[in-house]
Amino acid sequence: MTGFVLFGTTGWGSALVEAQFDYYGLDYRFETVGDLFKDPEARAKLENVNPLKQIPTLVLPNGQVMTESAAITLWLAQYTGRDDLVPGNGAPEQAAFLRWLIYLVANVYPTYTYADDPSRFVSVEAAQAPFKAAINAYRERLWRIVEDVAGDPWFLGTRFSALDLYVGVMTHWTPRQSWFAANAQTLDAIASQAKALEALQHFWERNFPET
Structure with missing residues (x-):
């Protein structure tokens, strides 16, 4: 093994x-x-x-x-065998956790798949720029939906979870941190708190050294 x-x-x-x-x-x-x-x-x-x-x-x-x-x-x-990142069965936050975990990976994450390399989905090169612009605008709409339901101080309210790590990572991607700071302050605050977690300092430094 x-x-x-x-x-x-x-x-x-x-x-x-x-x-x-x-x-x-x-x-x-x-x-x-x-x-x-x-x-x-x-x-x-x-x-x-x-x-x-x-x-x-x-x-x-x-x-x-x-x-x-x-x-x-x-x-x-x-x-x-831990439930600090994923609420266990019977936890009051479990349904919300599962809903928004799948929302992030089934709705928001695919927009990067589409926009990062439009040639896989749009064959005419001239059409790729408007296609990418449309995907970027749609992504911002998806993030605004997340912003409207995000809790404080963590996504699920007082309960920390893997959703906060997802937000912390994904706010580094397009539309970038400046957009979140201006348009999604709750998510921006969650990301900042996730980046302050002592156990993850080396992780953030490795992956996003500019922040």
Whole structure:
């Protein structure tokens, strides 16, 4: 048996899972993939493990492969036997947690998939700029919906969870922190608190050294 291996790229979607490994204090090896949009070798390397060539991709100690950050989030909570990141059965926050976890990965996260490389979805090069602009505007609308339901001081109110780590990571991506500071102050405050967590200082420095 080998240990956990997390395939990823610094600051990319793999950071959503990397943050949880660091928070739980689990041992793992981070296998740097590289730029999946620009480097054919990076895509070839990941394809050997995940045919979708997407990150995060996690190899469990028994060799089984897991993908999809929400699935990994729920699995890690069961694996560790802890409920500090994922509310357990019977917890009053569980329904809201599950709803907004899936909202982030099923609605907001795909906008990056579409906009990062429009050529995969729009064949005419001239159409790619308006396509990307439309996706960016739609993403901002999705974030405003999240802003309207976010609690204080954490997303679920007084209850810290993995949602706060997702917000902390994703506010580094387009439309960037300045947009959140101006248009989504509750989410911006949640992100700031997540970045102040002592257990994750090295994580933030590795992935987002500019902040």
